Amino acid sequence: MKTNQIRTILVDDEEHCIDILKYELESFDEIEIIGTCSDGHEALTKIQKEKPDLVFLDIDMPYLNGFDVIREVDPIDFNVVFVTAFDQYALKAFRYSALDYLLKPVEKSELAEAIEKVKRNTNHITQQNQVNLLLNAIESPRQEYSKILLPAQDGLEFVALDDIVRCQADSNYTHVYLQSGRRLIISKPLKQVEKLLDDDRFFRTHQSHLVHLDKIKRYARGEGGYLVMNDESIVHVARGMREKLLNQFK
Numbered sequence: 506m507k508t509n510q511i512r513t514i515l516v517d518d519e520e521h522c523i524d525i526l527k528y529e530l531e532s533f534d535e536i537e538i539i540g541t542c543s544d545g546h547e548a549l550t551k552i553q554k555e556k557p558d559l560v561f562l563d564i565d566m567p568y569l570n571g572f573d574v575i576r577e578v579d580p581i582d583f584n585v586v587f588v589t590a591f592d593q594y595a596l597k598a599f600r601y602s603a604l605d606y607l608l609k610p611v612e613k614s615e616l617a618e619a620i621e622k623v624k625r626n627t628n629h630i631t632q633q634n635q636v637n638l639l640l641n642a643i644e645s646p647r648q649e650y651s652k653i654l655l656p657a658q659d660g661l662e663f664v665a666l667d668d669i670v671r672c673q674a675d676s677n678y679t680h681v682y683l684q685s686g687r688r689l690i691i692s693k694p695l696k697q698v699e700k701l702l703d704d705d706r707f708f709r710t711h712q713s714h715l716v717h718l719d720k721i722k723r724y725a726r727g728e729g730g731y732l733v734m735n736d737e738s739i740v741h742v743a744r745g746m747r748e749k750l751l752n753q754f755k
Contacts, residue, residue, distance in 0.1 A: 589608065669681060724742075
């Protein structure tokens, strides 16, 4: 075994899925597969015994599914990446909790990205908080989300949705302006941040701007026009978005 390897357990009730994921992971030198499990009960036993660094956990399993398994583990002192063949499993909940979620068949590029996140994440307290946030969302699927976890430069930060005034694109980064006057720099392009903020409170006014509708102070007419936000910042409105924006307030 090489030093600094990520000790990994794979959990899936379909043997061919285990085989495929195992094959893909063997190309990553930093991954050491220490076990595979075909059901939730076996997974619980192996996790408690082996103390892994990372678990790839299938969601849809009989008797004890992936969510049931993670509820039974305490504390969660490892990274977890959920895997499923179905895309109806609370996608918004995963986005808001900032937990990794892979859709079968798993793309090699997405797998590599997940492993990179695991390598950067040594804070298991944050992981526990993320899991709690996810499970609460799963149990209350109709809840109104009030907070989101954003990947800021120095870690993950809980941000209240109503504290966000606007977001502005900056190449592969996004500047998030808060009501307090703070600015967060998020290592995601605006398109991905828009997906994270998949909420009726937010509106894309321009290819470079996403605004919180409740934070708009005034609309100025013109070629496309512009918005004055309640922090006095100016946001341009693309000509093609003007009518759609105004319809939000009718």
